[in-house]
Amino acid sequence: xxxxxxxxxxxxxxxxxxxxxxxAISASRKTGRDIRISKTSGGRGVPVTDLDSETIEGxxxxxxxxxxxxxxxxxxxLGAPEEKDSINWRNMCIPLPLRILRMFQVSxxxxxxxxxxxxxxxxxxxxxxxxxxxxxxxxxxxxxxxELIFIGDHTLIGAYSQATVHAYEGCxxxxxxxxxxxxxxxxxxxxxxxxIRMGDHVRTLPGTTLxxxxxxxxxxxxxxxxxxxxxxPQENKTE
Numbered sequence: 001x002x003x004x005x006x007x008x009x010x011x012x013x014x015x016x017x018x019x020x021x022x023x024a025i026s027a028s029r030k031t032g033r034d035i036r037i038s039k040t041s042g043g044r045g046v047p048v049t050d051l052d053s054e055t056i057e058g059x060x061x062x063x064x065x066x067x068x069x070x071x072x073x074x075x076x077x078l079g080a081p082e083e084k085d086s087i088n089w090r091n092m093c094i095p096l097p098l099r100i101l102r103m104f105q106v107s108x109x110x111x112x113x114x115x116x117x118x119x120x121x122x123x124x125x126x127x128x129x130x131x132x133x134x135x136x137x138x139x140x141x142x143x144x145x146x147e148l149i150f151i152g153d154h155t156l157i158g159a160y161s162q163a164t165v166h167a168y169e170g171c172x173x174x175x176x177x178x179x180x181x182x183x184x185x186x187x188x189x190x191x192x193x194x195x196i197r198m199g200d201h202v203r204t205l206p207g208t209t210l211x212x213x214x215x216x217x218x219x220x221x222x223x224x225x226x227x228x229x230x231x232x233p234q235e236n237k238t239e
Contacts, residue, residue: 027092102146122135
């Protein structure tokens with residue numbers, strides 16, 4: 001799995017989620033909306049205002065909520081775009097100025113080659129990139145919550161692959177989770193993944209879609225499809 005010099009993914013997940021909760025509490029009070037956070041993709045969840053760390057009761061509920069930190073969470077109740085006082089889900093992740101900065105950052109990352117400088121660029125954005133890892137041109141690593149991306153040592157991410165930590169489900173509902181890719185992995189060009197826990201020495205074939213089908217991949221696995229059958233040409237027969 002990713003190098004031990006990284007912070008624990010669950011610790012980062014809690015920090016990110018607490019930040020979103022604080023922004024959700026502020027938005028809920030401003031608009032009067034019942035914004036909720038759930039530990040499952042379809043659960044009703046609990047009101048974010050019940051998890052206000054500024055109050056004694058809220059801190060206690062918050063600690064109870066995080067007794068077991070999950071690898072994914074869902075926020076709901078933001079409202080559909082045309083509803084009165086609806087809340088833009090993007091603003092729940094990051095404020096507008098930072099979002100604009102990251103849009104420029106991710107645009108630049110598309111054209112950078114797989115060099116150590118590119119790894120440093122992604123680390124500057126907040127991602128956790130291992131040693132001697134190569135990320136080819138055209139790769140999109142989710143810039144909305146980059147802190148939730150962990151890639152181990154000596155791993156190759158093929159060109160035009162995608163790793164996203166979030167999914168917007170419409171009507172003011174979005175979820176996010178940790179993308180954790182192990183060491184010595186090879187992701188073929190065009191591989192697409194969402195929140196996942198991928199072991200070491202995993203290989204994916206070009207064009208493989210991992211999310212949402214494979215939330216966990218065991219170390220040493222090869223993921224893809226069976227190769228198409230090939231019918232060899234028959235020798236010309238003389239009558």
